[in-house]
Amino acid sequence: MTDGDVFLLLGVGLAVLGTVRLVLTGDHLRRVVALNVAGSGVLMVLVAVAYRSNPEEPDSVLHALVLTGIVITVSVTGLALAMVRRVERDEQDRQASHE
């Protein structure tokens, strides 16, 4: 098994782990983290694919994709965190008004 294979499997594993956690947990913050784990896994797969095609001179197109992917993941995470904060504040307010 080459390094490329290891990274490929690792990436797939991370993606699966993140997805499973995302589906199973109800906690908003954990979901955001799980989404990031899954995202990193997918990006790692792309990097591994680029590496396996030519370990000496990895494909630059895929690297460009990964960079774009990272930017998108960061912005999504930002939006998600902002929304989680508001949702949780609303939930706390509701609980407070119940008590």
Next chain:
Amino acid sequence: MTPGEVPVQNDLVPLVMLLASLTPAVLIFFLREEQVRLRTVLNLGGALAKVGLVIWLVPPVVGGTRLEWRSTLVPGIDLVLRAEPLSLFFAGLSAVLWLVTTVFAIGYFEQAPHRSRFFGFFSLCVTASTGIALSGNWVTFLIFYELLTLATYPLVAHRQTPEALAGARTYLAYTLTGGVVLLLGVAWLTSLVGPVEFTDGGVEEVARLAQEQPVVATLVFGTILTGLAVKAALVPLHGWLPKAMVAPAPVSALLHAVAVVKAGVFGIVRLVHHTYGPEVAQALGVLLPLMLLACVTIVYGSVRALRQDSIKGRLAYSTVSQVAYVTLGVSMVSVLATTGGVVHIVHQGLMKITLFFCAGLFAEVLSLHKVSELPGVGRRMPLTSAAFTVAALGMIGLPPMAGFVSKWQLGLGSIEAGQSWVVVVLVLSSLLNAAYFLPVVYALWLRTPEEGVQWHVEQRRERPAVEAPKALLLPAVVTAVLALAAGLLAAAPYAPLDMARFIAELSYG
């Protein structure tokens, strides 16, 4: 006659006929409630224009001209509107009855709320029945058939009471399901032989299908027939008709005389005579079951009508029975029988609409809804009672009424077709007709009002000079006279019988 011999002209006239009712429908929706005059002008203008168009078209079409308008619906399938004998026959009935019913409805809904909605859908409903008449192929027919269902729903539900909504819901459940079955049948047929255009005496491709795959052809026939049988109210698919009686009187009149049930039987004529062709259908063995179904419906409807005390209920079951005559006529391989069936489309329409107008008059003027409340009404409302009597005697089939002409043709036709047992059904049915109509006629004229009966007269209907508002009375008298004339002048050229014979002869080549 094969289609090749008939000169077909591309022409806008069929489309114009459709627009004669569609345009008022669309415009009326935008009118305010109090714009009575404009609404009346639109309604009557459209109705008169259409009657005029039909009268104008009859001589050239009988002379052999065919007018056609086409537009591509999807690649390979056209929307076809065609003026040919049968389509004009039905469109003519629809045009004339629409005109009189519009007058009746204007009187009926005087000062009632939601008139723009009513007359908008009313015109849409007539648009649909005109479209059904003019359809040149099954897809076009299907489109207008479904449009008819949708346009009549708000009319049946018009009163917005829980009963009206429940009745309308039953109506919709039956007819939409029927529509879906029809869609299935038409789609199936189209996928087998391509788009089927109605042709006198049947379509060649369908005949070939019947020869090569008789089982499939039979199944397709059965599917399309089932879809049509719902609206035609053939037993056991007639359940919606009595429930739809909650509709206002003009709606019931139109539903029973020309719009809904007639769309069903008209489709059956198209199916047997202009798609499969009588000989092919006979060879497939689908006509005998159809004939039996019609006979069962004729007897069943009459028996049920006997037991109804509500006037409208009795008329509703009578419709179930009478409309099946058309099916009976077209399911026998005989020019005479087919003539009888086709002519009954018009005859039953004229008689039944008269009866419903009269029922509406009794209900509106004296608040009478039951047969048992009618004794002596002939003295108070002689013209209405006379109109009712003419139509009722016609339904029974006394000579020289229109109903007699239909039944006579059917009887002769059944002998010609070698099905003389049908005569027994016709006699039995006439006896039953007499049994449920004669007591009404007897009560109207010869019985005295029961002791202490106070006829309730609505304030707004009180018109000492005449027995009822003219807008209500006139249509009833006019249709009664027309029904009488259709019987007396049956032998005249361009009379319904003459036209029906012409159509039947075309079908048998």
Next chain:
Amino acid sequence: MSDLLAALVLVPLGAAVVTALLPARAAGRVGLVVALALGAGSVLLALEVGSSGVLEAALGDWSIPLGIGLRADGLSALMVLLTGVVGAFVSVYASGSAAARGGALFWPVWLVLWAGLNAVYLAADLFNTYVALELVGLGAVGLVALGGPAALAAALRYLFVAVLGSLAYLLGVGLVYAETATLDIATAGQRLEGGVVMVTALSLMTVGMALKTALFPLHAWLPPAHSGAPAAVSPLLSALVVKASFYVVVRLWFGLPGADGAMAVATLVGVLGAVGVVWAAVVALRQTHLKRMVAYSTVAQVGYLFLLLPLAVPGLAAPAGAAEADAARLAWSGVAALVVAHGLAKSAMFMSAGTLARAHGSDRLDDLHGAVTRMPAVAMTFALSGVCLAGLPPTLAFVGKWQLVQAALAAGQWWWVPVLLVGGLLTFAYTAAGLRAMFDEPQRADELVELRPVARRMVVAPLVLAVLAVALGLRSVELLALVEVGSVLGSLP
């Protein structure tokens, strides 16, 4: 004309920035003007593609794959057209009430979403599609969040779903690139025969997109998000946003190699669609709130679209003239008609539901009594759009269903026919349930809720779309011809 392609993506993006900076009133005016211009631009694109065929353009000087390539064939043009027309009408509707927009952020977020939608339809390669999809996802989530505290949880859930779907898609893109060394769909399609890797990639991307399109059973996120959103947002989500991910599915299956080797997947997708048609319609029937009913209706209607795969995929490898090839073309045009019909009718229906809710202060069916007489034009809009969704003649959806029924019969896959027919009946059943509530009139006028006034354009805009959905049923040959421009399946006879 290549400027037009770029403009359709860049103009809404630029306008989004402008409207974000302007004060609310001015932003509203700019937003509406831009929306109308985009509507006109998309009509122009459809005319251009219809007359002179496929258009291509590259943004900036970079060449593909690093540059951004734009490409418009008939299907793209049709989708841009649908987005343009519906978008313009919903924008007019939105300009009628601040409450319907849900806040000042409506215009910038909606314009970002519009840019994203056009980018999805015009993107020539797989990666740009990914970026565009994210833009659509973020825009849609942002719009749902405008629905206030109640909608926020639904928006968050929608965000997770959207991103998860995109990640599945991205993984698929990686696999395709590893196999074909290209991201250009057209080039990838010529590059290779299908194989296990391609089938895996296709399946992954399909799952991702099915999640975003709310294909049964991946639909649970949709009803709360679409019904909780503000009145002017729900129509955008239901009519347009779910179509973007469906469009990507179509592009993948009919652009990449190997689709014909994944017939089992195609059939499975079709079966899920069929189950969704029936199941979601039954759930819709049981709803007590109008907007939720309409949202479930979207889940049901989306199911029809996925019947394209089992009906058309066998035609990809079939020789010309074979029954499968005919079926594929019929299904292709049928689904195109359904996509447009659903876009028009569902936006009209959601807008009319929004207007009713606004006037009655609630979208509970029991609160809508008497609407037929008090708001006849809105009730008529609801009825017309319901008739269209049910696929009854003479509407555009009838044309679509007719073509699909013919396709199913031609392909010998008759078992889809009952789904199409029963689905239509169920659709009409829930429309009728809504109408019945509006027809119901209490005996006393004081039992009715007092109506709040609504802007005229909130009545007229949906009515026009509903009438369009009906009228197009009588004349759709031009639309059906448009979708065949550049199609891999060829044209109908």
